Amino acid sequence: AHEWWGNSISSKDHADMWLHESFAMYAEVLFTECQQGREAAAQYVIGLRPRIKNDIPIVGRYGVADTPKSQDRYYKGANILHTIRQLVDDDARWTRTLRGLNQTFWHRTVWGREVEDYISRETGVDLRSVFAEYLRTTLVPTLEYRLDGATLSYRWSNVIPGFDMPLRVTFGDSAYTLVHPTENWRAAPVPLANPAGFRVDPNFYVIVTNVSAPRSR
Numbered sequence: 330a331h332e333w334w335g336n337s338i339s340s341k342d343h344a345d346m347w348l349h350e351s352f353a354m355y356a357e358v359l360f361t362e363c364q365q366g367r368e369a370a371a372q373y374v375i376g377l378r379p380r381i382k383n384d385i386p387i388v389g390r391y392g393v394a395d396t397p398k399s400q401d402r403y404y405k406g407a408n409i410l411h412t413i414r415q416l417v418d419d420d421a422r423w424t425r426t427l428r429g430l431n432q433t434f435w436h437r438t439v440w441g442r443e444v445e446d447y448i449s450r451e452t453g454v455d456l457r458s459v460f461a462e463y464l465r466t467t468l469v470p471t472l473e474y475r476l477d478g479a480t481l482s483y484r485w486s487n488v489i490p491g492f493d494m495p496l497r498v499t500f501g502d503s504a505y506t507l508v509h510p511t512e513n514w515r516a517a518p519v520p521l522a523n524p525a526g527f528r529v530d531p532n533f534y535v536i537v538t539n540v541s542a543p544r545s546r
Contacts, residue, residue: 330356338434338444343396344389345441347464351387351406358407371532374411377404378534383467388441408534409463415532416459416494417452426451458493463534472496472510472529475541481519481527485510487536497530505530 330353340348354377362370380400387402389395417423429451430444441464449456462468471487481500485492492512497505500519508517519527529537 330354337431337436339438341438341440342391343394344391345439346389346396347387347402347406348439348441348444350402351410354403354407355410358411371411374407375531377407380404381408383469386466387464405463405534409459411532412463412534413448413452413454413456413459415497415530416454416456419452422452455493458489458491462489462492462494469534469536470494471536471538473538473540474527475539476519476527477541479518479520480516482514482516483508483510484514485512486538488512496533496535499526499528 331349333356334349334352338348338352340346355374358370358374361373381404382399382401383405384401385397385399387397387399387406389397414420414423417426426448430447433447434444445456445460462470466489468487468489470485470492472483473486474481474483476482483498485494490512495507495509497507500506500517508515529535
């Protein structure tokens with residue numbers, strides 16, 4: 330996988346080495362899915378998260394041969410791509426996009442932005458703020474939520490201004506519902522008999538924090 334991405338699609342600048350390493354690590358995820366199924370692949374990529382340090386941004390400084398020393402371009406990079414797959418929510422389109430990358434940029438040196446723009450265009454999902462958050466900062470989107478009776482309030486924190494990423498959550502049964510958090514609080518009715526029934530789809534690389542005030546005794 331590393332030879333394929335390094336020799337077929339190469340970054341113009343060392344700052345964009347994530348183009349090699351993130352896709353190569355993600356190829357391991359896809360191989361796992363091919364051999365053992367989707368659930369095993371999800372467990373594999375989610376299992377990489379404890380190795381993510383978020384010590385420096387994945388994208389380095391341009392024009393100075395700056396290859397980021399952090400290993401996050403492997404483990405975090407694979408989780409970024411896995412998260413984007415959830416946002417696309419169309420495996421056929423996602424597969425066409427990955428194959429299209431290798432058709433469009435075959436034997437070329439490219440800038441990271443070219444690949445980012447291509448993915449947004451071909452998937453039909455505006456991913457500019459997603460790439461900016463995950464690649465160019467050490468921030469991890471944090472969903473803050475609180476439950477007050479049958480009302481769920483939620484918002485994004487620890488995000489860049491204008492961060493725009495929907496998220497799948499449970500609203501009372503086993504099925505997931507797509508919500509669109511912003512940096513401002515939003516509310517929705519939820520028929521949860523037990524607050525512990527609220528869950529966020531673990532395939533999204535985010536942090537989830539319950540900020541409900543403890544009830545007084």
